[in-house]
Amino acid sequence: MTPVEEERPRALLAGASRRWIRVLPWGVAFVLCVALLPTTIQVLTVDYGLNGGIASALAVAQAAPLLLAVVHPLRAWYVIFVADVAGALALLGVDFEERLLWPFPPMEIVGYIGLCLALGLREPRRTLVLVWLATAGANVGLGFAAPHGTSAMEVLLTILSGVALLLAAALRERYEAQRRLAEQETISEAERDRRTLLEERARIARELHDVVAHHMSVITVQADTAAYRLDGLSPDVREEFTSVAATARESLGEMRRLLGVLRNEEGHGELAPQPxxxxxxxxxxxxxxxxxxxxxxxxxxxxxxxxxxxxxxxxxxxxxxxxxxxxxxxxxxxxxxxxxxxxxxxxxxxxxxxxPEPPAAPLEEGGTGHxxxxxxxxxxxxxxxxxxxxxxxxxxxxxxxxxxxxxxxx
The missing domain is CATH 3.30.565.10 (Histidine kinase-like ATPase, C-terminal domain)
Structure with a gap:
């Protein structure tokens, strides 16, 4: 994988195990875009009496970025937020019935709530708070220019957006907590396997020491005492026994260093310098x-x-x-x-x-080939x-x- 591919943002819920969950954000964004685009044009032109060209431009700016929100929700919010505020200001230039919602018509509220859900699933808390404060500030600022006076419905988007951001953020943090818990369980399982391995290594070390060290010690003692136990040994034979004893002692010391490694994987058992x-x-x-x-x-x-x-x-x-x-x-x-x-x-x-002569029989039986x-x-x-x-x-x-x-x- 190249660095560019690693830095490329992933779609919302792309890490889900089930395929339908990974496809869900794209499906919701597509449905919202297809449903809200003509609906916005229809409502703004017919119900609110806005010019058709302006209504079409606003509809595209408010609905199309919902597809972008699946991968870049914050970028999509910049476009939609500006388009929603521009739409509210554009409606001030037309005469519409008092019963109609302002500054944000119903279809804009639906699209904005969907966008807030995407933001909550991706962005950190600080960003979510800033988004909500910007939404609330826009509602308050536009409230001073309300054509039919202020009403409780003007804060509807502020309330609903806050609920959507909070709900999506809670879902994301719950998922992250479950993921971290699963990682900890995996680490714990690995630690248990590691302890089992260390215990097995220690057991092997004990068995090797009991078996090999005993026989090597016997060889050393027999070679050292041969000169005293056997009469009439020539100097060459005495030297040979001395060499056997020295080699056995060296092999025994080296084996103990290796057994120290088996007992302690950090290598603290290797107190003597390596050859x-x-x-x-x-x-x-x-x-x-x-x-x-x-x-x-x-x-x-x-x-x-x-x-x-x-x-x-x-x-x-x-x-x-x-x-x-x-x-x-x-x-x-x-x-x-x-x-x-x-x-x-x-x-x-x-x-x-x-x-010089082919050996009659191998010196060792059952070689491992290791x-x-x-x-x-x-x-x-x-x-x-x-x-x-x-x-x-x-x-x-x-x-x-x-x-x-x-x-x-x-």
Whole structure:
């Protein structure tokens, strides 16, 4: 939708749910216009004795703007109000019977009341008060020039217009109150859904902590105490157990930070800094200790925290897939910054060859396939691109390009 379309005023009752209600203002305006136009000409010429040309001009000015009132009631009021006052002044130049209403004949009163209903449905209170004061002032001012003396009928338009404005304004405010109440109910329902989601996230966090933390703690304790429980361990084996314990402790701490995010959506659980480019080297070292020969080309670029975290997670998932599906495969990990005339990008590349020997069985059963989905989501949120797929020699390639300019990471 263009800005011009957004600023275009809507017709009265255009937001109603039922079609006949949306069409009703147009129908009423059309009926009033068609009925009042010839009636005004007839009454002004025959009953009041006004010149036919003047009567026709006044009839058009008093009845035709009622169609405009469906969309622009205030503009229509300017035209009709001036036409009604001009009609009253024009009638002062002719001799009509005392029984006839003046300054405003019956057909003008009917059209003006319909216009007041439209005003009440659209305009604010201040405007409605000014309209009524203008109507009352015109009645009082014209009363001093009454051809047959003043009478109670001269204030009829003032009374009826005030009632119409008040009634329409009350209906509009009632509708607005119901609409706001419906919005509040919708917001309340959304809040209930949000609380339900948070409770479910907290429950998942507790269950994850009970299951995963227990097993990771057991691994850490067993690896730490292996040197004391088992005799005759060589230095290489002791170092291997020490590395396993350190990796388990690091994984346990990272899991606790993620569980803190699940418990608190504002992220107050993330008390420790998130990993970035500088931590990728540790990932590579841990993967190498798992028996995967890895060549690493680091990058010392100063990147936003979100980009650094995305790069770390992409490398982490890619190396984990190598360990799972291609153990022992030679792997290259490269993180580099590329600068062009248009932008600056961080390129993350993880390429592994085929494994030396096809694994007899997968390292993990029942893989979810969420790793690649998570990569794509991280790259999409950063505004970058991701290219993944198998290579002709049986290896696999993961290439991510993350923009460092042109996006607000704050």
């Amino acid at each position: 970035g480019l500088k931590r990728i080297g540790q990932l590579v070292e841990a993967t190498a200790r798992a028996g995967v020969p890895v060549e690493f080309t680091p990058c010392d670029a100063d990147v936003p925290e979100t980009v650094g975290l995305s790069a770390y997670r992409i490398v982490q998932e890619a190396l984990a897939n190598v360990v799972r599906h291609a153990p022992g495969a030679p792997t290259q990990v490269s993180v580099s910054e590329s600068v062009t005339e248009d932008d600056t990008r961080l390129t993350v590349l993880v390429v592994n060859g085929p494994p 790793g690649l989905v998570g990569m794509r989501e991280r790259v999409r949120l950063a505004g970058g691109t991701l290219d993944v797929g198998p290579l002709p020699d049986g290896g696999f390639r993961v290439a991510a390009r993350l923009p460092l300019t042109g996006k607000d990471f704050t």
